[in-house]
Amino acid sequence: MSIPPDDAVTIAPDIHKLVYDDEELRILDVHVKPGEKAGMHRHPRNITYILKGGMLRFTDETWKTKDVTFADGHTAHMPETLHAVENTGQSEIHAIQIEFKK
Numbered sequence: 001m002s003i004p005p006d007d008a009v010t011i012a013p014d015i016h017k018l019v020y021d022d023e024e025l026r027i028l029d030v031h032v033k034p035g036e037k038a039g040m041h042r043h044p045r046n047i048t049y050i051l052k053g054g055m056l057r058f059t060d061e062t063w064k065t066k067d068v069t070f071a072d073g074h075t076a077h078m079p080e081t082l083h084a085v086e087n088t089g090q091s092e093i094h095a096i097q098i099e100f101k102k
Helices: none
Strands: 015-019 025-032 037-043 048-052 054-060 064-071 074-076 081-087 091-098
Touching: none
Parallel strands: none
Antiparallel strands: 015 025, 025 091, 037 081, 048 074, 048 091, 054 064, 054 081
């Protein structure tokens, strides 16, 4: 499977660290520092577990923004998405993201 040019690890490797990858899934260790941004990037269907919460501003493919506050321990099952993110809070956000390839 080829990696699309708008892949999260390709666009923001300082934020999205690849920790596991096989033919069915990959696991990312995600750290977003206060004020840090990741340009427009894509995630396949995934489950995200927030270890350390905070505030993120999401910008979707139509350039609409949405501010979201994540609590420690929050878990979400997300569809495939294309977005940009910015940490608008005062704390570093830390999450584990399990992306499904099938």
